[in-house]
Structures are given as C-alpha cells and as structure tokens.
Amino acid sequence: QQQVKQSPQSLIVQKGGISIINCAYENTAFDYFPWYQQFPGKGPALLIAIRPDVSEKKEGRFTISFNKSAKQFSLHIMDSQPGDSATYFCAASMGQGGSEKLVFGKGTKLTVNP
C-alpha cells in the first residue's frame, strides 16, 4: 500500500513534443505528490508538486494532472527539449510539513531527441 507505480520505464520524444509520465498510488493518506528530475550523477531536484485539493498545477512547460478518485497523477512536459533528458521520479508522502517520508516511483528515463 506504500507503493507508487510509475510508467513508462523509458520514453523517447522528439524535440517539441509532449512527454507524459504516469503514476498511481494506493494509500489514500498520501497528500503530497512531487515530481523530481535527476540528471546522471546528481541528486533528485524538485520539479513541481501538487496537493490533492487541486486537479492541476502548471509551472512553465511542466504540468501535473491529479485524479484523486482514480488515485493517479501525471507529469506533462510541453515542448520537450533535449535539455529535459533526465530521469523523472514521481513520489508521494503524507504529513503537513516537516517530516515527509517520500515514497518514490521507479523512475522514467526520458530522452528528447533533437
């Protein structure tokens, strides 16, 4: 019940295309859903996050769509660029701040071809 399932495992997109990565969770107590971007040899960096009181959050080219009833959330990268090539992790946690223990998905390796 603590798992977060992420798909696809890898994704290849042409420059300018839309990248879509999906995650599903079981634990309805989760109330914080971040996406992390990781470049090789680096630590995960927070990209965008959402709480379940909204169904969508957009920051620049990155959008999270959240479906509470289906227990699913997804990351959309519009106008994908080669510099977006990285591994993306969805995660989930519960708690109102301070002591979040993140449960990560297995990651999606995104390759954006020029």
Add this chain to the structure above:
Amino acid sequence: EPEVTQTPSHQVTQMGQEVILRCVPISNHLYFYWYRQILGQKVEFLVSFYNNEISEKSEIFDDQFSVERPDGSNFTLKIRSTKLEDSAMYFCASNAYGELFFGEGSRLTVL
C-alpha cells in the same frame, strides 16, 4: 542558492569496514533525511531525523546503520560493518516547509 552538501562524493571500502558519510544540510532547515539509490533503481527512504533524534526509519535501516548530528551543522550516516549490498548512492536531504532538497549524493562501493 543554499544547497545540501555531501562528502565524500565517492568512497570505496572493503566488506566489513565502517563507513561514515557526511552531510551539511541547508542552515535553517530542521528536518534531515538519508535516502539511498541502488544503481538503476528507485530512491528509497532510510531515515528521518528531527530535534536530535530519529523520527522515522525504514526496514532497511537496521542495527548496522546510525545517524548523528554531532556539531549542529553536520549530519552523518554511519554503516558499522558494510556489506556488498550496501553499495549504492546515498543522498542526504533537508526540509523546512515540506519541500525536500537533496544533496548530490555519496557513492559507496563495497568490495
């Protein structure tokens, strides 16, 4: 921009040896974490630390692991007797208002 710093970036050790990984969290953060990532796999929670004590730990964090904040700035992870399966990237993170900031990681290779 403030950041979490970790040392060493890479450590190679023999099985059975003790290893200490060090982290300097962001200065005004109050919650600290260690996560690990085995090569090619997902990031896994190890332990969280607040107010000088462990607040939560995973099943991975057994008696071979310990954490300490010895001097008010450093946050350390000690593995007492390393095993081959401890080979991984270890990430320190800190948190002030619900957002985790990760360091660049310490790669541990156990031979």
